[in-house]
Amino acid sequence: MSRGIAMHRIATAGLLLLVLLAATGGARADAIFDVQAGALYDSNLTRAQLPSDIKGDTALQAALAWGRFVPLADGLGIRATLDAAGEVYPRYSGLNNLSLGGSLGVRRKFGLGALAPWVSASGSAARLEYQNNVRTGWRYDVGVGAGKRLTDDLSVETSFRYEHRTADENNPVVPGISGAVWDLQSHQATLSSDYAITESLSLAAGFDYRRGDVASTTLRNFTIFVNSTAIALDPVFGADTIGYKIYAITRAWRLGTSYALGQSNSINFIAERWISRAHGGLDYYNTLVFLSYVHAL
Amino acid sequence: MRFERIRAGALVFLLATGPACAHEIAASVKDDGGAAIADAVVVAVAEAPVKLPAPKRESIVQENKEFKPFVKAVLVGTPIEFPNRDDVLHHVYSFSPARAFVLKAYAGTPPEPIVFDKPGPVALGCNIHDWMLAYVYVSESPYFGATDGDGKVTLTGLAAGKYSVRVWHARQSAPETSTIQVVSVNGAGATPVDWNLKLKRDPRIRRAPTASGGGYR
Numbered sequence: 001m002s003r004g005i006a007m008h009r010i011a012t013a014g015l016l017l018l019v020l021l022a023a024t025g026g027a028r029a030d031a032i033f034d035v036q037a038g039a040l041y042d043s044n045l046t047r048a049q050l051p052s053d054i055k056g057d058t059a060l061q062a063a064l065a066w067g068r069f070v071p072l073a074d075g076l077g078i079r080a081t082l083d084a085a086g087e088v089y090p091r092y093s094g095l096n097n098l099s100l101g102g103s104l105g106v107r108r109k110f111g112l113g114a115l116a117p118w119v120s121a122s123g124s125a126a127r128l129e130y131q132n133n134v135r136t137g138w139r140y141d142v143g144v145g146a147g148k149r150l151t152d153d154l155s156v157e158t159s160f161r162y163e164h165r166t167a168d169e170n171n172p173v174v175p176g177i178s179g180a181v182w183d184l185q186s187h188q189a190t191l192s193s194d195y196a197i198t199e200s201l202s203l204a205a206g207f208d209y210r211r212g213d214v215a216s217t218t219l220r221n222f223t224i225f226v227n228s229t230a231i232a233l234d235p236v237f238g239a240d241t242i243g244y245k246i247y248a249i250t251r252a253w254r255l256g257t258s259y260a261l262g263q264s265n266s267i268n269f270i271a272e273r274w275i276s277r278a279h280g281g282l283d284y285y286n287t288l289v290f291l292s293y294v295h296a297l
Numbered sequence: 298m299r300f301e302r303i304r305a306g307a308l309v310f311l312l313a314t315g316p317a318c319a320h321e322i323a324a325s326v327k328d329d330g331g332a333a334i335a336d337a338v339v340v341a342v343a344e345a346p347v348k349l350p351a352p353k354r355e356s357i358v359q360e361n362k363e364f365k366p367f368v369k370a371v372l373v374g375t376p377i378e379f380p381n382r383d384d385v386l387h388h389v390y391s392f393s394p395a396r397a398f399v400l401k402a403y404a405g406t407p408p409e410p411i412v413f414d415k416p417g418p419v420a421l422g423c424n425i426h427d428w429m430l431a432y433v434y435v436s437e438s439p440y441f442g443a444t445d446g447d448g449k450v451t452l453t454g455l456a457a458g459k460y461s462v463r464v465w466h467a468r469q470s471a472p473e474t475s476t477i478q479v480v481s482v483n484g485a486g487a488t489p490v491d492w493n494l495k496l497k498r499d500p501r502i503r504r505a506p507t508a509s510g511g512g513y514r
Contacts, residue, residue: 030425031385077425112399152502199499202507258508260505263505266507290508295506
């Protein structure tokens with residue numbers, strides 16, 4: 001059995017379990033119904049280094065999570081959700097996508113009260129359908145986390161995640177070199193903090209350190225060619241653009257603010273700056289800006 | 298003759314009991330900006346010892362994942378029950394020295410109430426829903442009350458005499474003992490007592506969600 005088929009069967013079984021948990025979870029489980037809608041600007045969708053290859057766009061986004069939080073014992077609980085999301089890009093419609101999947105997580109709090117530290121473990125699987133099929137496939141991730149509220153105003157947390165994206169298509173363009181550009185694996189460590197400025201307004205800061213595969217799209221480029229591990233055509237950005245898979249270390253800095261609108265709603269603004277460095281002196285920079293409205297039960 | 302004796306006796310009784318226990322304290326609590334403060338507990342302690350009435354059972358409910366009321370003022374020795382009216386579990390606890398307790402995750406109403414047998418403030422939380430917060434203020438005196446939305450409360454049924462009157466609020470910066478005012482209660486009408494409190498920020502954990510996402514794309 002190929003690894004891809006095995007992962008798909010595991011994902012299917014996991015999603016069926018999630019449907020069961022999300023639909024029931026016990027008579028006293030907390031219902032989860034989270035809706036997020038907004039816009040994302042990405043200054044470098046192509047993950048490119050040369051100005052002639054860099055392309056940006058703004059996407060409209062929506063996401064929904066539906067499920068249950070089930071308290072099991074003192075401080076221990078399971079969260080299971082079915083997740084759906086979509087993005088629409090006005091300029092690069094090949095990136096328009098829908099995802100459907102699920103997440104399962106367990107969290108353990110050590111002690112009573114809001115200041116008790118906690119640890120968590122979680123995993124998710126999702127089917128990603130893109131308007132242009134080169135990126136269509138699956139995304140899996142697993143991770144662990146830990147955190148603590150230090151005061152009534154300030155909390156910190158850290159996490160470590162492994163992500164694997166698979167693509168249905170593998171169309172090599174260079175003999176002897178794989179075409180699985182969008183088959184990506186990575187590890188990421190994150191450190192983040194939240195601070196409540198007022199009862200309604202909070203500030204968030206974060207740092208990500210990611211090591212793993214990056215998909216970069218450019219016109220033909222010899223430096224990238226010799227440093228890449230997979231190459232395929234990427235028609236999303238033009239007839240002559242080529243996708244390359246390269247290994248890179250990405251550092252991302254994140255600053256955000258959130259304003260509460262009552263108990264169940266908020267508006268949020270997040271800005272991120274990414275710096276990625278790959279072999280062969282291939283560096284690229286991204287600025288991302290998210291604006292969203294969130295509703296949760 | 299007999300009727301005259303009964304009427305005279307009734308008049309003596311009224312003079313002896315009615316006016317002596319008919320005094321009031323009208324308290325007003327505002328912040329240092331002049332805005333009225335609700336949920337401030339005012340306590341008047343008589344100079345002379347007072348017989349305490351038998352405490353009545355009270356309740357603090359959990360509804361829509363919040364405690365109601367936010368502040369409950371009770372007499373020392375009061376039993377309080379904690380009915381859970383939500384369709385989810387709650388895990389109620391307190392660390393406060395006046396009454397530390399834990400009600401492990403439950404639905405419905407626990408069979409036994411919690412007796413609050415020491416004076417002082419008691420902060421309540423839920424270990425599943427971190428934003429839930431409420432307070433019980435346990436008074437050693439039978440003369441107490443919590444201010445309304447206009448920042449006012451009237452303490453009634455006081456006998457004439459001197460009282461140490463103080464105020465407690467969950468967010469006040471200064472110690473409760475620093476708010477003590479000594480007043481004489483003996484005239485007609487309510488004796489006014491006012492405070493201007495400096496308040497700290499609301500310590501409640503935010504319930505509203507924040508955005509998820511970010512991360513590598």
